[in-house]
Every structure is written in C-alpha cells, then in structure tokens.
Amino acid sequence: MENSSTPLISNEKRYAESLDVYWKKSRIVEVLERWINSYFSETIMKEIKVEKEKELMVLGIGSGPGQIEYHVLKQVLKQWPKITDTVVEPNLSHINKYKDLAAKKARALDGVSFDWRQHTLQQFRLKTQDQPLKKFHFIMLFHVLYFFEDLAEDLNYLKSILEDGGMIIAMMECDDSCVPLITEQFPQFKKNVYVVSTRDVEKELVKLQIQFVKHRIQMNLNVTDCLDGESKEEELLVDFITQSPFFKETASKSLYSDIIEYLKSIVLPKSEDGKSFIKCDCDAIVITK
Template structure:
C-alpha cells in the first residue's frame, strides 16, 4: 500500500494537536492514568520504595518523556503521601509540553508541596551524553520508549541510573492489543522516527540482561465509533491520528480508506458493544526492580 504521496499529519502541528485532543478524549487517557495510579501503582512501586528509602531521605525521581505531566503529577501526589521531600527531575524534549507540565505543577502547588522540580528540555540521549551522575530512587517512562533512538540501550542506561532497591516504571503498548495488530497490518502509516516496539520487546530486553521485573496488564479502549461516520469532524480527526495522515478522508484513495476501516472495525482490532466500536489499546505496566546488595 503506497502512502508516500499522502501528506503527513506531523507537517501541521496545529492539526496534530486537535487530533491528539480527540484521541485523549475518546480514550479517556488521563482518567485511565489516574485510575491506575490510585490502584495498581500503590504497592508495586510506592510500597517497594517505602521499604527501601530512609524516611528522612529526599526521594529522587526522574521522569523521562513526561509530556504535559498529567501522569507524573498523579504519581508524585501518591508518592508525596509517603515521602515528604521529593526532587523531581524531568527530561522532556518538547518545549510546548514542558511548558504545560510547568503550568500543571504550578496549579497543583498545594498538593505537591515539598516537591522540587528540575525541568530539562532534552532528549534522553542528550541527557545521557551530558554525563550527569545523579542516581534515582524512582524513574518513570510512560509511553515514551517509542520515541527513543535505541530503547534497548536506553533501558540499560536507566537501570544504571537507579540506586539499589530503586524501581523503574515503563508503560508500553501490549503486543496483544488491537492497535498493535493494526500497526502490523499497515506499517506504511507509521512515521520513520518512531520505533513501534511493544511490551514484549521491553521484556525481551530485560530478560537478556537478567533484570528482574513484574508486569501488570491494564485494559484500555478507544471509542472509534465516529470514525465510521463520514459526516463527523471528530471522527475525521481521529482517523488522521490513527493513520498519521493529514486530512486522510480527503487525500487517501477510496480503496485504501475502505481497507483500513474494515481492519479497524474487525474483531482483530476492536470490539462492538452498546452500538459502539472500541479499539483495543491495552497497555502493560512493567515495574523493574534493582536488587539491594
């Protein structure tokens, strides 16, 4: 399937942001994160750290590719209940997203009292090259491994940044998700600067190094019902986001559109319930532990 002549969604940042907002709304992205932090995050991560860190010690946290900070701030609020002093270093390459994170942290100043933020507008590779020797108790990498040049070596680097007894949280798309199957069916839509790895690739990297971890699956669904309504502007934006094509409905050939929509709506990728169609976007939370010596 030839998509080279189709305009990339990334060529129009404004349109991309509009499409991304629809994606977030239809997947209840930030509510999903909040629910997960309130539930699964507590014992595998917070409980483990509490057994490791001296209560008088400042907890050192590193956020990698933290975006606009919703997930990080939710985790920091949970950590804050056990650790009164937290140094939170954030490594995020996007100036716009970093600005949104700063604004969010400022709006939550009361909830995050005792948290000192250190924002760095860098790619992880740039941060590593700078040679900072700081070691961390907790490192979060939430849906960011896709954007790294080499997630395998980056995982090893982050593991080396942990103190003994520390933990890394990697959240990544499950290899069993419908979104993964869709991407395998249409690799032509994936931008060249993304590695479309899955949680199976992350686990394989850790297994090769003998690094211990636990995996916690989490079900996520994206409401794609409006994608099948040609009159829906919201549906059009969501299709743009899923194909990474600007104005996909206007620019892609009809036979291509038909093939893609048949795949997205099939049981291979989605489930139908209550007159809606929901794309399976299950992700896995992998908690990596560094043994104490």
C-alpha cells in the first residue's frame, strides 16, 4: 500500500490529536503569541479602520481550539472593548476546547460575546444564505485556506461580507516549509496534503484584484522523535506531516522509510541540546477593504 487513501482532515479525532502534537512540537502558540503581541498589535491592527466606540463584528473560520484567536482577541479588545465573535469550526472537540478556554480566560475576554457554529465555511454560507447579509469588521483564517475547495469563490465571498474599513488576516504554512515540501517530493500525497498553497492564494488575489500584504513568521518544528525513536507522538506528528491518518500502520515500510529519510535531509543545523528541527515558517496574508 503506497499511502493512506483517507485524508487526515476526514478523521476528526485523529486530526485533532495530530494537530495538538504539531502545535506542541512547533511551539506555534508561543511563537504567534509573541508576534501577535508585538508586530500585529503595533502595526497590522492599525489597518482596521473602524470607530473605537463601535461593536466590532469578528468572524473566525476554522478557529480550531482557539489558542491563537484568544491572543488576537486580547489585543483587539484594547481598541474595541465590545466584540461579537462568530466562531465557525467543524470539529466538535475543537469547539469544546475553545469554549473551555473562553470560560477559563473569561476575565481577559471580558467584552467578547461568542456565537458558536459547528460548520465548515461552505455550511455556514448555506445556513445563512436566506438571512439578511451579515458583514464583519475583522475575519480570521488561521491555517484553514488549505482546505478551500473553490478558492476564488470563497475569497470573493469573504470579501463580500467584509465591512468597509475592515480586515481579513489569513495565516498558512509557507510553500518552502515542511508539509508543502512533502507534496513536491511525494506527488502521491497531493490528494491528502494541502489542496491550496500560499502561491495559489497570491495568484487568486491578484486575479480578483484584491490588494494584500504578506508577512513571514519564522518557526521550526521539532522532529527529533520522528528520527530517533518510536512513540505515540512521533506517529501523530508523521500523520500531520503527511496529512494521512495512521500513516505508519497503513503505508508500506519503504514509503515510511522514504518519508523519514526525506525529513532527515531537510533538518536544520542541530541545536546545542541535540534536537532536530525542520522549517515550518508561516505567511500572514493581510487584506484590507
């Protein structure tokens, strides 16, 4: 068997588990917290041209367990003390984690009211298509654009529900980082690994004549367990890198070995503690209206 026939995203439980490990091993929450508290708050947030006394209407698509959006909301609250946040997330376990986080951080999120929607973007559109068009001042798309089936249509829709003076911020892994590189090296993963790349997004935005600015955020992924041993976390991390559930169990031994050897070939110079890292930089794509 050459690779898992089922994309990881279709296995809700396994996807949530592997994403947790990827976030832990890349320290994405800590890295983005620093970026959000500095560059985003000091530079990017100023591009939202909405009166401070207005209630800020926020939309999160594919919000996940909420750790990244939480740090964004904390910064946005400093300028807009009243926020309504519509959270659109298909994975129930992630919604429950986000709800738990919001309850735990209720004091820091004082002024934010949440509207929880267990939907994909497409389902959200269908559910709201017969209702008066609701617009938003600020739309967050953190690591979700990969899965858009009709990129042009979805980007046009998001622009149509963005208020004048509003902002869309989308974040995704750079094309020269670990997961996209797997697709280039192993074409058989194209049906499992990200459908959309940052290059695709840029091309579509240019075609649609939507102006944007791109910011790179440097991050590294700790793959030491994948290369040096066997563990539950190693299996989950490989699942995420290949976007295939239970990859170690379902792939041929030769393909699994090829994946590990490829990861070894793109390891960055080792740190002093002897751990192995590969690049997993992100692009933040900012659209204003």
